[in-house]
Amino acid sequence: MSEPLVEVNHLKKYFPINSGLLNRTVGHVKAVDDISFSIQPGETFGLVGESGSGKSTVGRTILRLHDKTAGEVKFKGIDVHELSGKELRQIRPQMQLIFQDPYSSLNPRVRVGDAIGEALLDHGMLQKGEIRDRVEEVLASCGLSSYHYDRFPHEFSGGQRQRIGIARALVLNPDLIIADEPVSALDVSIQAQIINLFRHQQETRGLTYLFISHDLSVVEHLCSRIGVMYLGSMMETASRDELFRNPLHPYTKALLSAVPIPIPKLKRDRIVLKGDIPSPANPPTGCKFHTRCPFATAMCKEQVPEFRHVGHEHYVACHLV
Amino acid sequence: MKNTLEIDRLSTYFYTEEGTVKAVDDVSIRVREGETVCIVGESGCGKSITAMSVMGLIEGTTGKVVNGKIGFDGENLLDLSKNELRTIRGNEIAMIFQEPMSSLNPVLPIGQQITEPLMQHQKLSKKEARLRAIELIKQVGISRAEQIFDSYPHELSGGMLQRIMIAIAISCHPKLLIADEPTTALDVTIQAQILDMLREIKEKSNMSILLITHDLGVVAEMADYVVVMYSGKVVEEGEVVELFNNPKHPYTKGLLKSKPIINQRQEQLYSIPGQVPNPLSLKESCYFHERCAQCMSICETQQPKLKEVGGSTQKVACWLYEEGIADV
Amino acid sequence: MSTMSSEVVKSSRQDHTAVKSSLWTQSMRKLRKNKLAMSGLIFVILMFLACFVGPLFSPYTDGKINVTAMNKAPSLKHWLGTDMLGRDVMTRLLQAGRISLTVGLASMLLSVFIGSILGAIAGYYRGIVDQVIMRIADLLLTIPGLPILFILGALLSEWKVPVDSRMYIVMLMLSFVGWPGLARLVRGQMLSLREREFMQAAVVLGLRDRRKLFNHLLPNLFPLLIVVATLSIGGAILSESVLSYFGLGVTPPTATWGNMIDSANNVIDFEKHPWLWIPPGFAIFSTVIAINIFGDGLRDVLDPKHKK
Numbered sequence: 001m002s003e004p005l006v007e008v009n010h011l012k013k014y015f016p017i018n019s020g021l022l023n024r025t026v027g028h029v030k031a032v033d034d035i036s037f038s039i040q041p042g043e044t045f046g047l048v049g050e051s052g053s054g055k056s057t058v059g060r061t062i063l064r065l066h067d068k069t070a071g072e073v074k075f076k077g078i079d080v081h082e083l084s085g086k087e088l089r090q091i092r093p094q095m096q097l098i099f100q101d102p103y104s105s106l107n108p109r110v111r112v113g114d115a116i117g118e119a120l121l122d123h124g125m126l127q128k129g130e131i132r133d134r135v136e137e138v139l140a141s142c143g144l145s146s147y148h149y150d151r152f153p154h155e156f157s158g159g160q161r162q163r164i165g166i167a168r169a170l171v172l173n174p175d176l177i178i179a180d181e182p183v184s185a186l187d188v189s190i191q192a193q194i195i196n197l198f199r200h201q202q203e204t205r206g207l208t209y210l211f212i213s214h215d216l217s218v219v220e221h222l223c224s225r226i227g228v229m230y231l232g233s234m235m236e237t238a239s240r241d242e243l244f245r246n247p248l249h250p251y252t253k254a255l256l257s258a259v260p261i262p263i264p265k266l267k268r269d270r271i272v273l274k275g276d277i278p279s280p281a282n283p284p285t286g287c288k289f290h291t292r293c294p295f296a297t298a299m300c301k302e303q304v305p306e307f308r309h310v311g312h313e314h315y316v317a318c319h320l321v
Numbered sequence: 322m323k324n325t326l327e328i329d330r331l332s333t334y335f336y337t338e339e340g341t342v343k344a345v346d347d348v349s350i351r352v353r354e355g356e357t358v359c360i361v362g363e364s365g366c367g368k369s370i371t372a373m374s375v376m377g378l379i380e381g382t383t384g385k386v387v388n389g390k391i392g393f394d395g396e397n398l399l400d401l402s403k404n405e406l407r408t409i410r411g412n413e414i415a416m417i418f419q420e421p422m423s424s425l426n427p428v429l430p431i432g433q434q435i436t437e438p439l440m441q442h443q444k445l446s447k448k449e450a451r452l453r454a455i456e457l458i459k460q461v462g463i464s465r466a467e468q469i470f471d472s473y474p475h476e477l478s479g480g481m482l483q484r485i486m487i488a489i490a491i492s493c494h495p496k497l498l499i500a501d502e503p504t505t506a507l508d509v510t511i512q513a514q515i516l517d518m519l520r521e522i523k524e525k526s527n528m529s530i531l532l533i534t535h536d537l538g539v540v541a542e543m544a545d546y547v548v549v550m551y552s553g554k555v556v557e558e559g560e561v562v563e564l565f566n567n568p569k570h571p572y573t574k575g576l577l578k579s580k581p582i583i584n585q586r587q588e589q590l591y592s593i594p595g596q597v598p599n600p601l602s603l604k605e606s607c608y609f610h611e612r613c614a615q616c617m618s619i620c621e622t623q624q625p626k627l628k629e630v631g632g633s634t635q636k637v638a639c640w641l642y643e644e645g646i647a648d649v
Numbered sequence: 650m651s652t653m654s655s656e657v658v659k660s661s662r663q664d665h666t667a668v669k670s671s672l673w674t675q676s677m678r679k680l681r682k683n684k685l686a687m688s689g690l691i692f693v694i695l696m697f698l699a700c701f702v703g704p705l706f707s708p709y710t711d712g713k714i715n716v717t718a719m720n721k722a723p724s725l726k727h728w729l730g731t732d733m734l735g736r737d738v739m740t741r742l743l744q745a746g747r748i749s750l751t752v753g754l755a756s757m758l759l760s761v762f763i764g765s766i767l768g769a770i771a772g773y774y775r776g777i778v779d780q781v782i783m784r785i786a787d788l789l790l791t792i793p794g795l796p797i798l799f800i801l802g803a804l805l806s807e808w809k810v811p812v813d814s815r816m817y818i819v820m821l822m823l824s825f826v827g828w829p830g831l832a833r834l835v836r837g838q839m840l841s842l843r844e845r846e847f848m849q850a851a852v853v854l855g856l857r858d859r860r861k862l863f864n865h866l867l868p869n870l871f872p873l874l875i876v877v878a879t880l881s882i883g884g885a886i887l888s889e890s891v892l893s894y895f896g897l898g899v900t901p902p903t904a905t906w907g908n909m910i911d912s913a914n915n916v917i918d919f920e921k922h923p924w925l926w927i928p929p930g931f932a933i934f935s936t937v938i939a940i941n942i943f944g945d946g947l948r949d950v951l952d953p954k955h956k957k
Contacts, residue, residue: 050508063853092855105846109672109868118864119854152672157596158364168850187363188535192579192592199589214508221581221590244584258513259583260538264561272517273510276478292510338682 004038005176005208011035011071013061029281031057033232044209046223048216052280053229055212059178063097093123096169100181102161106153113149116168142167159190178210216259220244228252231280231288238314248316251289295320325497325529326352331389333374342600344370346553357530359540362550365597368533372499376416377406412442415490419502421482425474432470435489442493457488462518480511491522501533516542537580549573552608555627559635569630569637571613615641676950686946692939700746707740723924730924742928745904752820753886760824761878764831772839786829794826802897819898823885842869872951880944883937890933906933
C-alpha cells in the first residue's frame with residue numbers, strides 16, 4: 001500500500017472544564033480519546049457518529065485549529081503539530097476545510113471573488129492581475145458564474161454559499177479536503193447537488209476527502225472507507241462494502257438500523273437503543289458503549305476493548321466480536 | 322372516518338419591506354381521526370407556517386391569515402376569540418417543536434411545566450396533577466420519573482426534553498398533535514426512539530398527527546397520508562404507499578430520487594437543478610417550472626390546479642396530467 | 650456531467666435579475682426609509698450649519714460689552730434678547746454651539762480612536778496585553794465619570810490654565826473618561842468575531858495576520874463603531890455642558906451652551922430673563938435628542954443583533 005496522506009496515531013484532545021472564581025480546571029471533556037486511523041491518497045474516508053462523538057474535533061485537530069493533547073497527526077509524513085507558525089501557514093493551502101454552516105463560514109462583508117482569491121495573493125501563488133481569471137474558472141467548476149465574483153454572500157442561497165465555500169477551498173489546489181457535515185444544513189434537493197459536486201471534483205482533481213457526517217446514507221454514497229465514532233473513541237473502521245454488509249460492532253448495527261428509509265411499510269429488524277448518549281465529560285468506564293449496548297457483559301463494564309484487526313482491513317473495538 | 326382537522330383554502334401572507342410573501346397559498350389539508358398526515362417540503366415551502374396558522378400563532382403586523390377556513394370539531398378556528406382558542410390550544414390541539422430547549426421555560430422545574438396545563442385544562446388538583454405528570458413521564462419512556470419531575474430543563478439532554486415536550490402535549494388527551502420537525506435536532510438513535518414512541522401513543526389513543534418534516538425517511542415511517550408542498554402550494558398528495566411507489570409530480574419524483582438510500586447504491590445521485598424561486602418574484606406559472614425537466618410552455622404562464630389522477634386518492638398539480646395538454 | 654452544466658444554466662437564469670448591492674448601500678437605503686432617524690440627522694446638520702455659518706451674518710460677533718443694551722428682551726434687533734453685558738444672545742448661542750459641537754465631535758473621535766485601538770488589540774491578541782488594557786479600563790470604569798471630570802476641572806482652575814487652551818483640555822478629559830467603555834465594547838465584539846467560522850476559515854486558508862485584521866475583522870467592527878460613535882457625541886456634549894455649567898470646563902468669555910445656562914444661575918435671571926437660559930437649554934436638549942434618534946436609527950440598520 002502506498003504511503004498514507006494522513007496518519008492519525010493515538011490522538012487525544014481534551015478540553016478543560018473551567019469553573020469557579022479562579023477559573024480552575026475541574027475536569028476534562030474527552031472529545032477525542034485515543035484515536036488512530038489513516039487516509040490513503042485519493043480515497044474518501046468517512047467519519048460517522050452522533051453528537052458528542054468528537055468527529056468534528058478530529059477534523060479540526062488534524063488541521064491544528066485545536067492543539068492536540070497527545071498523539072500525533074501526520075500529513076504527508078510531516079507532524080502537523082510540530083510545525084512552527086510560519087511552516088504551518090505554508091502547508092495550510094494543501095489541506096482545506098469545508099464547513100457545515102454556509103452562512104457563518106463566509107464573511108458577510110467580503111465579496112465572493114475576494115473571499116476565494118485572497119489566499120492566492122497571501123501565499124504568493126498568483127499576481128494580482130491573474131487572480132480574477134483563476135477565481136472565475138473555479139467558480140465555473142463549482143456551478144457558479146463569473147458575474148457572481150463581485151457579489152456579497154447575502155445575495156446567495158444556502159446551496160450556492162456552500163458552492164462558494166467549496167470553491168474557496170479548491171482554488172488553492174489542496175491535496176486533502178476535510179468536509180465537516182457539508183450537506184447537513186441543506187435541503188434534500190440541494191444536498192444531492194452538493195454531493196455530486198464533491199464527487200465530480202474528486203474525479204477531476206484527484207482529491208482526498210475526510211468526510212465527517214452523521215448521515216449514514218450520505219456517507220455510504222460518497223465514502224470508500226468509514227470509521228464509526230462514539231464518545232471520542234473509534235468503534236469500528238472498515239471499507240464501505242464491508243461495513244454496510246457486515247457491521248460487527250453493536251453500535252454500528254444500531255446506527256445502521258436507526259436510519260429511516262424512505263420506503264413505506266418496510267419491515268425492518270430495528271435495534272432501538274435505550275437511553276441517551278452519555279456526556280463526554282464523564283464517559284462510562286470500560287467500553288464506552290456498554291450503558292446502551294443490548295449485549296453488554298460484566299467484562300464490558302470494566303475493560304476497555306482493544307481496537308483489533310479482524311480481517312479484510314476491518315477493525316473493531318468490541319469484546320464480543 | 323371523521324375528519325379531525327379540515328384546512329380549507331388557507332392562505333397566509335407576510336408583508337415585508339420588499340413585497341408580499343405568499344407563504345401559504347390556497348392550501349387545503351384534511352386530517353382524519355387516528356390518521357398521521359405528513360407535510361413534506363424544503364425550507365420555505367410553507368409547511369411550518371401552515372402549522373402555525375392552525376395553532377393561531379401567526380400574529381403581529383407582518384404576517385396574516387388572509388383567507389380560508391380551519392375546521393376543527395365543527396368549528397372554524399379562525400372565527401374563535403382568543404379566549405376560546407386558548408381552551409382548545411394545548412388541550413384539544415397540542416404542538417411540539419423542533420427545538421425542545423427553547424420551548425420549555427428554563428427557570429421552572431419540569432414537573433411544574435407538565436402540571437400547569439393539567440390543572441388549567443383538566444381542573445385537576447395539585448396532587449392529582451403531580452400523580453398524572455409522573456405517570457406521563459413514565460409513559461414517554463423515562464424511568465426515573467420522580468427525579469425528573471423536580472429537575473430543570475438544562476439538566477436534561479435534547480432527547481429527554483423532546484420526550485417531556487411530548488408528555489406535555491399528550492397530557493390533556495388532544496385529538497390532534499401537530500409536530501413540527503420533532504426529531505430534526507436529534508441524533509438518529511434518539512430519533513428512532515421518539516418516532517417509535519409517537520407511533521405507540523397514537524395507536525393507543527387514536528390521536529391524529531399532523532407531522533411536518535423535510536425527511537422522506539421519517540415520512541415513510543410515520544405517515545398514512547402525505548402532502549408535498551413547494552413554494553407555498555400543495556403540488557401533490559396521496560396515500561403514503563401510492564405516493565412513494567408512484568410519484569406523479571416531477572418535484573416529488575426528483576425529491577425521492579435525490580435522496581441516497583442505505584444499501585441501495587447508485588453511482589450518480591439524481592439532483593433537481595437550480596433552487597427554490599424567490600417568494601417575492603413569483604408570477605402566475607407553475608412555481609417549479611424553472612427546475613423542471615419536462616417544462617412546457619403552458620407551465621411558464623399558468624398555474625396548474627390540484628386534481629385527482631387515475632381514479633385514486635392521489636392528487637397532483639401538474640400540467641403533464643391535464644388531458645389534452647400533455648399531448649401538444 | 651450533463652446535470653452539472655444544466656444546473657449552471659438554470660441557476661444563472663434565475664439570479665441575473667438580482668441587484669448588485671453591498672451591505673452598506675442596503676443599510677443606507679433602509680436608513681433613508683426611517684423618517685424619524687432622517688429628521689434627527691437633518692436637525693443635526695441644520696444645527697451645525699447654523700452654528701458655523703450663522704454668525705457670519707450677525708452684526709454682533711465682536712462680543713463687545715454694550716452697557717446701553719443690557720438684559721433686553723427678544724426683539725427684532727436682538728432676536729433672542731441680550732445678556733447682562735449687553736451681548737446678543739442669538740449670536741452667542743451660535744458661537745457657543747461651535748464650541749460645544751466641536752468639543753462633542755472631537756472628544757468622540759479621540760475616545761473612539763483610543764478605545765477602538767486598545768479594544769481591538771486586547772481582543773485580537775488576548776493574553777497579557779488584554780489583561781493589562783482591560784484592568785486599566787476596569788479601574789477607570791469603577792470611578793464614576795463626573796467626579797473625575799470635576800476633579801480634573803478643579804485642577805484646571807487651580808493651575809490657571811489659559812482660557813484659550815481650556816477647550817482642548819476639556820476634549821482630552823472627556824475622551825479620557827470615554828474610552829474605557831468603548832474599548833470594552835470593541836474587545837467583546839472582537840472576541841466574538843474571532844470565534845466566527847469565517848475567521849476559522851481564514852486560519853485554515855493560511856491568510857496573513859494583516860489581512861485577517863484589516864479585511865475581515867475591521868469591516869465587521871465598523872458598523873458597531875459608527876453607531877457607538879454617533880451616540881457618544883450626544884453624551885460628550887452633555888458632559889461638556891455640565892462641566893461648563895459648573896465653571897469647570899470652558900470658561901467665559903468663551904461661550905458654550907453649558908456656561909451660558911450658568912450665567913442665569915440666580916433667581917432674578919431665572920424668573921425675569923428666561924431668554925438667557927431657555928435657548929441654550931433647548932439647544933442642548935434638542936441636539937442631543939436628535940443625535941440619539943439618529944444613532945438609534947443607525948443601530949437598527951447596522952447592528953444586526955439589535956434587530957427587532
